[in-house]
Structure formats: C-alpha cells, structure tokens
Amino acid sequence: MWPRNALSERLNIRWPILQAPMGWLSTPALAAAVSNAGGLGGLGMWGFAAEDAERRISGFRQQSPGSLNVNYPLWPEPSISKETTAAMRAHLQTHYDAHNLGPVPQPEGEAGEVSREHLAMLLRAKPQLVSFHFGLPQTDVIEAIKNAGIFIISSATTVREAKFLEDRGVDAIIAQGTEAGGHRGTFSGAAMGAQAGLMALLPQVVDAVKVPVIAAGGISDGRQVAAAFMLGASGVQLGTAFLRCEEANVLDAHRAALRRAEDSSTIVTDMITGRPARYITNRLANDLIASGLEPVSFPAQYSMIAPLGQTGDGELTPLFAGQSVAMGRDTTAAEFVEALADSTSRRLRAFAPQ
Ligand SMILES: Cc1cc2nc3c(=O)[nH]c(=O)nc-3n(C[C@H](O)[C@H](O)[C@H](O)COP(=O)(O)O)c2cc1C
Incomplete structure (x- = not known):
C-alpha cells in the first residue's frame, strides 16, 4: 500500500510525494533536496527562457541524481x-x-507555452516527468515529449477535466481540490463556487479514470497523506507546506505571513x-x-x-497559500519529506489488518 506503487515505480522515487513546481519559488536546491530525500522535486518554468530553464535543470542535476518534474503553466496571449x-x-x-x-x-x-526552444531543451535534458497546469499543449508537443520516454501529468479540478486529460494521453492526473494554494488549474471554465474540495473530488476522479491519480490541495501532514491514499490516490502533491522550507525562494514578507496565518486566512x-x-x-x-x-x-x-x-x-x-497554511512549520526539505513519509507510514500501519 505504501510506499511502492505503479507511480513510484515508474518515476523511480521512494515515496510518492511530489513537491509542487511553483514557478520561481521552486529552486534547484529545493527540488534536489526533495528528490534526495526520496520524493519527487519539481521546477516551475513560468517566465523562464529556455536557456534559463536548462540552467535550472543543470543546477538540480549538480545537486541530485534523482528524478525531476519540470512544469509549464499554459495560457493564451x-x-x-x-x-x-x-x-x-x-x-x-x-x-x-x-x-x-x-x-x-x-x-x-505573453502566452504561456512550450516554445520550440523549450521543447528542444526538454528533449535534450529528458527530465523524468513534465507537468502542465491549465490544460495541455498541442498534440505534437505531447507526442514529442512522450516519444522521448518522459511521463506527462496535468491538473484537473473537475471529473470532466480529468477525463479530458486521460483522453489526451496523460500518464497520471493531479486532482486539485479547492483547498490548494496558488492558481486553480481549472481549464474548462468551471465556476469557482461549483468546484469541489479534495475529500469530494478525489474519489470521484479515481472512479472516473484508469490512470494513477495524485491528490493536491491542503495536504500538509501524514494524516492527510494517509487519508488521500485511503481515498484512492497513488501519490500526493504539496505546495504550500514546501514554501516553509529554507530552500524555497519566498519573499520575507510572504514568509512572515505564512507563519502568522490561521485556518480561515x-x-x-x-x-x-x-x-x-x-x-x-x-x-x-x-x-x-x-x-x-x-x-x-x-x-x-x-x-x-x-x-x-x-x-x-x-x-x-x-x-x-493553501488552506492548510497554518499547519506548516519552518524546516528543510529533507527533514520535511522524511517526517512526512514517517508519519504517513505510522498512520497507514494503524489501519492495517493485524
Ligand atoms: C506559491 C505557489 C505557486 C504555484 N505554482 C504552480 C505552478 O507554477 N505550476 C503548477 O502546476 N502548480 C502550481 N501551484 C499549485 C500546486 O501545483 C498545487 O496544486 C498546490 O500547491 C496544492 O495545494 P497546497 O498548496 O495546499 O499544497 C502553485 C502553488 C503555490 C502554493
């Protein structure tokens, strides 16, 4: 049940814990520390030119031999x-x-896209995983990435979006509940007030698709990871909790606010x-x-x-920040991943048959 499953085998990671790629807030040092601790580090490429993106990937590789997720949010001009x-x-x-x-x-x-330069860079650098937010790029880009043996995932905020992503050939789907920090991955025009929290969304997405589902939104500790697994997730993706790690590139005023926040902030x-x-x-x-x-x-x-x-x-x-922001604490990425894996294992053992 934990930690090995098809997702962790395919991505060659010890724990199916993904650090959300968060644009410039995610650094090579953060991603490397997560991957070295057994999770999957992620680098967001929002706003980075292809050569800077390649430099970020090299920075990761200098610090970790592990697997890497490279992320592109997509939007029109x-x-x-x-x-x-x-x-x-x-x-x-x-x-x-x-x-x-x-x-x-x-x-x-400008538009957010996988430009020809970025695509050529990805095919050279071959990260294990390329992820998207706000939908998917054109079919030829998806095919080129998949033909290079790279795993593809994207976020869904409704069952309809999850089915769309599966039909277009993604290898796994992130179910992003409304608790999540950062941008809603919504790409179908679903009204904000009509979207579901993770507890409701996750089992419905798991039932609707065949590919592995990764739970995201408000996850911060082992109780929540265990709950996501019980609801059928094959992995979890955390953003806000990683903002409290010293390796994240977070402005001082933002860090101070993360420390002060409450449940209803x-x-x-x-x-x-x-x-x-x-x-x-x-x-x-x-x-x-x-x-x-x-x-x-x-x-x-x-x-x-x-x-x-x-x-x-x-x-x-x-x-x-997401709704579990007040559960976070100042830490390092290695300490955080180890503590999360350990507390998840203890929770899941508590439910295992004697
Ligand atoms: C500061 C911040 C920036 C984010 N930027 C991205 C991004 O560039 N691409 C992406 O796919 N998701 C991004 N996300 C969303 C995450 O992938 C994920 O859905 C979310 O962090 C999960 O909720 P949580 O923050 O409560 O853990 C971001 C989240 C945060 C908090």
Whole structure:
C-alpha cells in the first residue's frame, strides 16, 4: 500500500510525494533536496527562457541524481482591454504612491507555452516527468515529449477535466481540490463556487479514470497523506507546506505571513493575476476585491501587481497559500519529506489488518 506503487515505480522515487513546481519559488536546491530525500522535486518554468530553464535543470542535476518534474503553466496571449487597464491603473496608483513607485506601468504579458526552444531543451535534458497546469499543449508537443520516454501529468479540478486529460494521453492526473494554494488549474471554465474540495473530488476522479491519480490541495501532514491514499490516490502533491522550507525562494514578507496565518486566512480571487488563485488575505487582496473592478487579462494583471511585492510591504505582496497554511512549520526539505513519509507510514500501519 505504501510506499511502492505503479507511480513510484515508474518515476523511480521512494515515496510518492511530489513537491509542487511553483514557478520561481521552486529552486534547484529545493527540488534536489526533495528528490534526495526520496520524493519527487519539481521546477516551475513560468517566465523562464529556455536557456534559463536548462540552467535550472543543470543546477538540480549538480545537486541530485534523482528524478525531476519540470512544469509549464499554459495560457493564451492576454487580450488587454483599454478600459479595464485604465480603471485598474488608476485604482492601483494609490498603492504605488504609498511607496513612491511612480506611475503604474502599462500591463503586459505573453502566452504561456512550450516554445520550440523549450521543447528542444526538454528533449535534450529528458527530465523524468513534465507537468502542465491549465490544460495541455498541442498534440505534437505531447507526442514529442512522450516519444522521448518522459511521463506527462496535468491538473484537473473537475471529473470532466480529468477525463479530458486521460483522453489526451496523460500518464497520471493531479486532482486539485479547492483547498490548494496558488492558481486553480481549472481549464474548462468551471465556476469557482461549483468546484469541489479534495475529500469530494478525489474519489470521484479515481472512479472516473484508469490512470494513477495524485491528490493536491491542503495536504500538509501524514494524516492527510494517509487519508488521500485511503481515498484512492497513488501519490500526493504539496505546495504550500514546501514554501516553509529554507530552500524555497519566498519573499520575507510572504514568509512572515505564512507563519502568522490561521485556518480561515485564505481566499480565492482572480484580482491579483487575472486568474483565480488562493492567497492569504491582506490589504491588496481585500482592496481589489472591494473595488468591484475587472482584472486585466491574465497574466497582464500581475505585471502591475508584482512591483508592489518588491517593496517588502506584506500588505501589498501577493501571498500565495493553501488552506492548510497554518499547519506548516519552518524546516528543510529533507527533514520535511522524511517526517512526512514517517508519519504517513505510522498512520497507514494503524489501519492495517493485524
Ligand atoms: C506559491 C505557489 C505557486 C504555484 N505554482 C504552480 C505552478 O507554477 N505550476 C503548477 O502546476 N502548480 C502550481 N501551484 C499549485 C500546486 O501545483 C498545487 O496544486 C498546490 O500547491 C496544492 O495545494 P497546497 O498548496 O495546499 O499544497 C502553485 C502553488 C503555490 C502554493
């Protein structure tokens, strides 16, 4: 039952514990420490050019001989409307003025895709796993990656999305419950209020597909990992809990907020990046939600918000986190993975027949 199963065998990992690839917050040092401890380290490639992405993979390989997950969130070119932009820039100006940041810049953003350069790099570097968020790339990209012997996974937030991913040939599916920190992986337009928490979503996805299912959203300790296994998961993916590891690239104000957060500190909003994501509430989130404005198209909205995070002011910094944020503690990735594997084993033994 634990730890070996088809997923851990295929990915050559001791524990089916995946560290969520979290864009620039996930570092080669974090991913390497997780893989060295028996889990699966992940590197998010959001915003990285192909040569920088390759450098990140080399950084991982210098520190670990283990398996690696390389991640691409996917989205179309943002369509930036003049009216929405003008209203949002005018609204954000007060926050910019409070920190003498000058005029709010014009929003900008490109499509998120696996470019030809990234694909060539992936086929050279051959990580064990390539994962996607917000759907899948075009069929030829999927085929090229799969033909190179690389495992492919993506997130589903509904059963319908899980079936779509399975039909397109993914090797495993991440069931992302609404508890999750960071962006909702939703790509079918399902309304936020209609999406399920992990306890409800996971068994329904497990029943609907044949490929292994990885549970994500609000998992932080061995009780929750054991519960996910009981609900039919073959693995777990944790993001927020890894933000507390010293190897993660987390702004000081964000770390301070993670330490202070409580069970009811987080909300989901699309006002920070233009796409729904879960954050610890602060003045920025509350103010944007109360404004009644529309966000500029994802991810261009975030290009106006990011400079506020560089001021060091935690009230104006995007504070990505999931609903179990208060269960986290300051640690190292190796200690965390070992403690999680150990406490999961103890929980599962407690339920095993005598
Ligand atoms: C700060 C942060 C950034 C994230 N960035 C990504 C990302 O770039 N790609 C991705 O597939 N998932 C990303 N996620 C979502 C995770 O894959 C996962 O679904 C989530 O962390 C699970 O919930 P948890 O944070 O409660 O553990 C991110 C999550 C967080 C907290």
